[in-house]
Amino acid sequence: MKAVTHMEQEILSQPEVWRECLAGLKENRAVAEICAHTPANAEWLFIGCGSSYYNALAAAATFTGFGVPARAVPASELLLFPGLVLNSESQPRVAVLISRSGRTSEVLQAGEYLQGEARVPCVAITCAADSPLEKVAHFTLHVRAADECSTVMTRSFTSMLLGLQYLGARLKKNAGICEALETLPSAVARLLPEQSLRLRDFVVGHSFEDYVFLAQGPLLGISQECALKVTESSVSYAQSFHTMEFRHGPKSIVAPHTLVGFLLSESGYEAERGVLEEVKELGGTTLAVANLADARTRAAADFLIELRLSVPEIVSVAAFVVWGQLLALYTGLKKGLNPDEPRHLSRVVILNGNG
Ligand code: F1P
Secondary structure, X not given: OOOOOHHHHHHHOHHHHHHHHHHHHHOOHHHHHHHHHOOOOOEEEEEEOOHHHHHHHHHHHHHHHOOOOEEEEEHHHHHHOHHHHOOOOOOOEEEEEEOXXXXXXXXXXXXXXXXOOOOOOEEEEEOOOOOHHHHHOOEEEEOHHHOOOOOOOOHHHXXXXXXXXXXXXXHOOOHHHHHHHHHHHHXXXXXXXXHHHHHHHXXXXXXXXXXXXXXXXXXXXXXXXXXXXXXXXXXXXXXXXXXXXXXXXXXXXXXXXXXXEEEOOOOOHHHHHHHHHHHHHOOOXXXXXXXXXOHHHHXXXXXXXXXXXXXXXXXXXXXXXXXXXXXXXXXXXXXOOOOOOOOOOOOOOOEOOEO
């Protein structure tokens, strides 16, 4: 299928870009240096803005799943409420600055504060070469092949996430997780041709006024990124909630013109499927992404993608976001918009000439 926008080409190129980025990190000495210089009991603090903050959420969940204490905050939270973020001096910390451009003012300011007054060492991951970000980090990991022409982050999001998951696996000396990550490119490459066309046809055949993405656990950051993609690329109203939280009020939005997307986890599958069935009974239109789906999920999902990955759940999360990226792309194209240049947005948020 011929890509018509940068965004479409960048989404469809993810498997080969993931392969290239993981191969690059495998040879990258900085990965070994970071692992060697970080205290084993350190808390990892992941920091980013926009998509890179949702990336931070998914990376922190992954590290926690690997048994490494980790949290994620938007850079602004550290800048405005440092006492809430760095709430105790007790344990050693390392901060991870996530920024595709390496030029986002808030992330640079956060790095300056951390490396300076707060005395928290920083590592960084970016798609850019020679960016200001490198000046506020002890070590910088580059995933250059993942950079985009589009304003919208797609392959940069997933490649930086996979890079951080790889770092976490190397930190824990878990060769099995490293190998599992390396199987994702071909697994997703097998799905993309047919599923992207199915999803495009679904978008063409339906009109939605509201979008909701629901997830739990390590998929929550992914769900928030899916909602942001739909908002950025199609100027639509998209929200994200914990799946089980949806019953506690937001459920009132359910109607045929509301698309409710479920990123179904394996650990919480049955509970999450219960919400999917309720939304279907209330007349909502449902989309579900699951690693494996049973008959009840098939019956309740108006559109279903099964990933059928044979990797631990915690390292499968990047593969879930691809479908939210494509939904956003096709919805924007259907509305006659240019998904590469979203309304009001720029590739980088520079504040007061800083960064
Ligand atoms: C962060 C970001 C993007 C957003 C837009 C503006 O960029 O907020 O998430 O889509 O492009 O910048 P970066 O710090 O990752 O370069």
